[in-house]
Amino acid sequence: MPTPDEASTSAAPPPTFKSLGLIDPLLEALEQIKYKTPTEIQSQALPHALEGRDIIGVAETGSGKTAAFALPILQKLWEEPKGLFACVLAPTRELAYQISQQFESLGSAMGVRCLVLVGGVDRMPQAVALAKRPHVIVATPGRLNDHLQNTKGFSLRGLKFLVLDEADRLLDMDFGPDIDQILKVIPTERTTYLFSATMTTKVAKLQRASLSNPVRVEVSSKYQTVSTLLQYYLFIPLVEKDVHLIYLANALASNSIIIFTRTVHDAQRLSIILRTLGFPAVPLHGQLSQSQRLGALNKFKTGGRKVLVATDVASRGLDLPSVDVVINFDIPTHSKDYIHRVGRTARAGRSGKSITMVTQYDVELIQRIENVIGKKMDLWPTDKEEVALLRERVDEAGRVAVNELKEEAKAGGGRKRRRDDRGGRDEKDRDDDVVEAGIPTKKRSKGRR
Template structure:
């Protein structure tokens, strides 16, 4: 379908959004828009329903958030926008970005509704009034069915990564939520692929939907250097040692298909002096949050994960992805390597393949339309200690968003008179509902814990500890 907008703007400054939002995008350093933003935002500002097709990491969250924030009424403490995402991790990531863009909307409440957290506190938050809900289909529908989530005031409904939600078996939940939402809403689908099931859903639940497709040529990002290393199965651990010694990434993800291998690889990395943590489907949600905070805060260098556990993971500036095991399907390969090579930087993806897996490599090359570089790996004669551990350590503070804690409060406590630390030694600060994570230079971790325990944040005492 042809776009009703004759020409897409190229910079955020050209958008017809409020001065407050213009200030925010300027503060965040947003200048040139990504293709999906340039084509989607003007259509959404005009009120059109939309199907946007582009890959993960293309700037979709800002594409739907800016039009929503431009129209939202903070004075009306009712649910006005609902964003559905396939996983809890992706919900958290979307909510964080929405809050960042809403910094000039004082009092705006964004609530995550996802599994892994008790439902009662979520119900209490809904009762007290929120403006935007970001949720997984299952937990969101559960709150609708229980009468906790009232959609009568809903004006915007976004299905983010709609194809993945369908792949994960959420079709029934998605349709029930679409049917429960008021008719006079704006409905927005974002999807990396456009299967027939999405087309059918669009025909049933959208009105005159505009289609925006970002043609990126090959399925994979051109900014990822793709390498295959042929190795016998019994030499995989040694090969991993050699690759990490050769590339020395600041941050990396190692993918395995087997939960048992996660523990084996993580143990070996620890023995080599590499700070690492494993992520698999059996971890409790709190432990998953800790692992992800440590990776984002750069207090671990390497994450070892299965595909199920890694759904929704987004880490800025990831240097390297290693496929310790080749994925079972070519589209999974694309999801894996799409986590590196973002924001104009070249990423590297290395796949270990056994001699029997040559057909799998050919299938991936056919699917992606690109060829692997073939490299030989020199297996180390003996395994030595590798590069230094992580530069940062992560601390947890027993208070969060529900306690009205903000990143500036924690930074102030660490760098103010009582804390006495230099701002350059403080890294990323993440605020969750009831816990906050802060990265501090490794050498100053003990001092930071002591000062925070002795002092106060916003005049209050909070528990403080290392994230182990």
């Protein structure tokens, strides 16, 4: 039997943004961007955040956590409109831009000014923009640290809020020392929000170092895929992966497709093979400059390119438009990464397909993924004769790709070193893909400056 308290709770109407205590300018902005009702993480976090408490949020990408930390910051900014107010640390450049856009949308009635500080772009315009005193900085830790050390007149001494978003990924990507450095130079009297999909021992240690008497807010973290997603696998010998990928691209030619690879090298190589064979493909990975990365995303979002060949830099956090098919060229080693990848399709109630290429070395991994998602994948049907007809052309396109990458490596080596020297110390392209990349980079072996 439920207690009277439990009975009254179950009968209580669902909270609204107004009932959670948000001010009118924010309610207007929420209405404009069509946020009707709070998500679970927002309902749980906002009352504590508006009381001024530190928050630990355990929530997946896509749970609405950006608004859960942006809204209380903007509400406090409305009450005390002072200079540089909040700093959000994000693991990837694309996520930093996305968070900044959400702050600007939610703070549109307040005229909030946001600045993104990420690597891969020139430091000087960022330094000029810092001098104009933005309200909110959204940064990758390496580039923020660079500005703290080298940009005259810039400090975080007046900071009121610090947000560590996707803390598990920040720490997985070797940002720990940069974060330690940032924590040393910001006020101890501040409000801190830490959001993470998983609570690892590293994240728990960071929590103890950075938060004061926090409230823990956790939403259902069971990893699962949506019912509208049809999940398939393709069992093939390792040496036949390229030709089967082209077979799939042919069969799905009218669809928008994301192909996930484990390494930067394969993302580059496969996009060249696809383009050589007439498929409009574009790569996305951490070794592209920021303008190239944003350009690739934009071409894919607007339909200018039907195929995006990406490393895991695109698997989490990015709100991509309707994606029809996700192909895992390389099977991810962690089941949760599989769920993040295939979650790029079948969004918002739409249907979608995922196809995972499984070689003789991947059987255990696919079984582990099926265990976690609680269902067996179906076998994708293939026509062996069609695959055989494609083999010669794919082999030739593969040779073209190898030669093109060799030429690029020769031409780009000197240019890249000069750009790194000019651009100063950024996040060292430490997206997940570079950590696992097949392309050796001298920059990684130099150690920290």
